[in-house]
Amino acid sequence: MIRVASIKQNSKLLNCVGKLEIIKLTPEHLPVVFEIQHAGLSSPWTFENLQSTLENIHSFSFGLFLDDKLISFCLTTLVLDEVNILNFVTRLEYRRQGYANCLLQKVIALAEQQKIVSFFLEVRQSNFSAVRLYEEFGFVKLTERKDYYQNPTENALVMALNVKKQ
């Protein structure tokens, strides 16, 4: 298991008492990742899709653990100097307490250390919570993909962040 960071404090984290860690996710985390996104998403990924992401050699995926319990995860791939955010979920009962903010802050900090240049993602245009989260970190809308999502059919916003060069 690769521990990336122990988190001592974060002004955004509310009601958080316990040991907080950011850990690089591997296929061993598949069952819990599957469970969280099935409980928390209207259109969850299949186990196979999650598996192929976590087994991908380009996986750059991290989880925030509170007392060894996975609370929030960010699945991404890293190809050359670009990160694609594919799936980002916080457990339902832990939402709006600052966990995704904390995790994304660490993922971006790691990217900066690794000289990553940019982040990209697609998000449903009605997903206000996620869009706000990304905007808080400086992501901007690049374009829209019409009818990109099904059930219900909806446009995707393509958002990007340029990471600071060192």
Ligand SMILES: CC(C)(COP(=O)(O)OP(=O)(O)OC[C@H]1O[C@@H](n2cnc3c(N)ncnc32)[C@H](O)[C@@H]1OP(=O)(O)O)[C@@H](O)C(=O)NCCC(=O)NCCS
């Ligand atoms: C998007 C998601 C990951 C945010 O996780 P979270 O741990 O609740 O987020 P945080 O508490 O760290 O909030 C960070 C910021 O996100 C935004 N945000 C999160 N939830 C929000 C809500 N319900 N309404 C408005 N803004 C919200 C706010 O800007 C917030 O900052 P603030 O509290 O200072 O205003 C979570 O809502 C989730 O799992 N959603 C379902 C999966 C999903 O849609 N993922 C995105 C796919 S691209």
